Amino acid sequence: MAKSEPIEVEGTITLALPNAMFKLKLDGSEQEILGIVSGKMRKHFIRILPGDRVKVELSPYDLTKGRIVFRQK
Incomplete structure (x- = not known):
C-alpha cells in the first residue's frame, strides 16, 4: 500500500x-495542534518564535500533530 500524501496547511505559532515542539493555531479554523520542527530546520538552526507564520505538513491519519517544514518571512 502506498503512503498517503501529507496535507499542507499554514498556521501561527x-x-x-x-524539545523543539510548538503549539500552532491553524488558519481558517480555531483548531490548535502540536507542531514538531523538521530535521532540515534543526540541521540549519532555523529559529522559530511565538507569532511566526509557518507551513505545516499533517498526516491524514492523525490531524492533531504536524511537522513544521517552512517558516514564512
Whole structure:
C-alpha cells in the first residue's frame, strides 16, 4: 500500500514547548495542534518564535500533530 500524501496547511505559532515542539493555531479554523520542527530546520538552526507564520505538513491519519517544514518571512 502506498503512503498517503501529507496535507499542507499554514498556521501561527502560539506557544513554544521543550524539545523543539510548538503549539500552532491553524488558519481558517480555531483548531490548535502540536507542531514538531523538521530535521532540515534543526540541521540549519532555523529559529522559530511565538507569532511566526509557518507551513505545516499533517498526516491524514492523525490531524492533531504536524511537522513544521517552512517558516514564512
